[in-house]
Amino acid sequence: MSGSPQPTTLKPVQRVVLLLIAVGLAVGLLLLRGGIQSESPLEQLAKQSPDPEVALANGRPTILEFYADWCQVCREMAPAMLDLERSTENRLNVVLVNVDNPRWTDLVDRYDVNGIPQLNLFGADGEPRGRSIGLRQPDELQAISQALIKNQPLPTLRGIGTVSNLPDETLNGRSLASASPRSHG
Secondary structure (H helix, E strand, O other): OOOOOOOOOHHHHHHHHHHHHHHHHHHHHHOOOOOOOOOOOOHHHHHHOOHHHHHHOOOEEEEEEEEEOOHHHHHEEEEEHHHHHOOOOOOOOOOOOOOOOOOHHHHHHHOOOOOOOEEEOOOOOOOOOEEEEOOOOOOHHHHHHHHHHHHOOOOOOOOOOOOOOOOOOOOOOEHHOOOOOOOOO
């Protein structure tokens, strides 16, 4: 049986070299993926997000995003939202509100959140300017943020509506101020 290959054993130096290569590859992959405590863009945004009430009172326009961890569209939009937050630092607040967190139930009700992601858009004065429901592309988010920062009309995009305040008037003897989207009286 002289034609069959003989098993080769690695010399100690070869083993050490292979071990060093494996460790180097593992460290390289770890660094490439963002380290041991790697967080998704959605988690990064949520952690650094200011309190909604503080954001609405600090004199900067605000994008209030209602999201959920399980929402695939929210996760898909998160990198663009993180880029937006970084590129507009100190000119625009990007605030994330998790609809599954009981702490935010009052905000979810106040802003009539029916679908996610929902972006509520506010001027620098803290007054509502509009709202968007669903996925937004990076260029759309940039256009929205620039309109808010420059105090210009919101861009005309599908799924974006403006918000207006109703005067305290009556219709058929009933106050319009007490009407809500959920009232059927």
